[in-house]
Amino acid sequence: MADLPELDPIIHGKLRLAILSLLSSAEAAEFVWLRDKTGATDGNLGVQLRKLEEAGYIACEKKFILRKPVTWYRITAQGRSALLDYVRAMKMLLNMGDTGDAGKA
Amino acid sequence: MNTEQESKAELLARLDVMEAMMQAGRRATQYCGWIFVLWGAAFMIATGWTLWLGHRNLAWPVTMVAAGVLSAVIGSQRRLKQPKTNTYHAISAIWIAVGTALFLYLFSISYSGYAEVHSFWAALETLLGAANFASALILRWRIQILVALTWWTAAVASCFVSGHLLLPILMIATLLCQIGYGLYLLYCEHRDRRTSTTAVQHG
Numbered sequence: 001m002a003d004l005p006e007l008d009p010i011i012h013g014k015l016r017l018a019i020l021s022l023l024s025s026a027e028a029a030e031f032v033w034l035r036d037k038t039g040a041t042d043g044n045l046g047v048q049l050r051k052l053e054e055a056g057y058i059a060c061e062k063k064f065i066l067r068k069p070v071t072w073y074r075i076t077a078q079g080r081s082a083l084l085d086y087v088r089a090m091k092m093l094l095n096m097g098d099t100g101d102a103g104k105a
Numbered sequence: 106m107n108t109e110q111e112s113k114a115e116l117l118a119r120l121d122v123m124e125a126m127m128q129a130g131r132r133a134t135q136y137c138g139w140i141f142v143l144w145g146a147a148f149m150i151a152t153g154w155t156l157w158l159g160h161r162n163l164a165w166p167v168t169m170v171a172a173g174v175l176s177a178v179i180g181s182q183r184r185l186k187q188p189k190t191n192t193y194h195a196i197s198a199i200w201i202a203v204g205t206a207l208f209l210y211l212f213s214i215s216y217s218g219y220a221e222v223h224s225f226w227a228a229l230e231t232l233l234g235a236a237n238f239a240s241a242l243i244l245r246w247r248i249q250i251l252v253a254l255t256w257w258t259a260a261v262a263s264c265f266v267s268g269h270l271l272l273p274i275l276m277i278a279t280l281l282c283q284i285g286y287g288l289y290l291l292y293c294e295h296r297d298r299r300t301s302t303t304a305v306q307h308g
Contacts, residue, residue, distance in 0.1 A: 014122060021123040025130030026188035033188055036298065037129050087123075090116055 005089035023075040138290030145283025147172035203236035230260035252282045
């Protein structure tokens with residue numbers, strides 16, 4: 001039996017996956033925008049962003065715009081590659097499921 | 106951790122989240138409905154002021170400057186929340202270029218005294234059509250192509266109709282292409298915000 005691919009546990013969390021997916025389609029995004037798009041609370045979003053940052057999947061930059069502190073996040077090359085690997089692993093798992101079902105039919 | 110126990114439904118839910126978020130990220134720069142409504146309303150106010158209260162030389166500069174200041178203030182607030190994407194840069198470039206061109210043209214021709222009313226309005230409508238068309242091609246948005254075509258139809262019509270029909274044509278085009286289209290974009294923005302949030306919370 002072929003080895004089942006592993007899904008990266010850091011990316012697999014629903015909110016972390018949503019954050020990485022959002023950042024993969026943007027050059028950079030601000031905290032409030034990420035919060036609005038995901039519907040997460042400030043606290044939960046902050047925790048998940050820190051986990052992704054610690055894993056090296058995203059980078060954060062703090063700026064002051066019109067005297068307001070603004071935090072911008074961008075996906076790193078490592079994060080993009082991890083997201084691609086995650087998608088590949090997920091496709092393999094889904095294909096295995098489909099093949100299994102077909103075999104039973 | 107092996108994922109053998111992960112159900113297919115759960116994996117598909119994850120895919121839904123990814124799809125919804127990527128779409129939300131790509132669409133983020135498409136909606137600027139407020140600015141269409143703002144400039145459409147500014148045009149209507151300036152026209153109404155001129156027609157019913159007079160003071161043509163006061164009505165237009167005051168309304169346009171007010172709209173410009175409001176655009177800058179609201180725009181800077183919204184920019185803080187908008188993600189930076191290549192699409193965002195491309196669309197911004199088009200509207201900044203056309204906005205500057207319109208300002209220079211309208212300001213110069215109005216105060217030079219050489220303005221000819223048919224070509225004046227036709228040039229304005231042509232430029233607005235061009236900006237909408239370029240934006241629609243980048244975003245691959247059919248409805249904005251219709252907006253561009255409406256502006257260009259108004260521009261062509263303005264070259265041929267008699268003087269008293271120029272204002273009604275411009276008013277109709279403004280109602281459809283600025284206020285109507287702007288309200289439609291605001292509705293789309295609201296709808297997409299609800300959809301993407303729902304995908305994360307229930308996906």
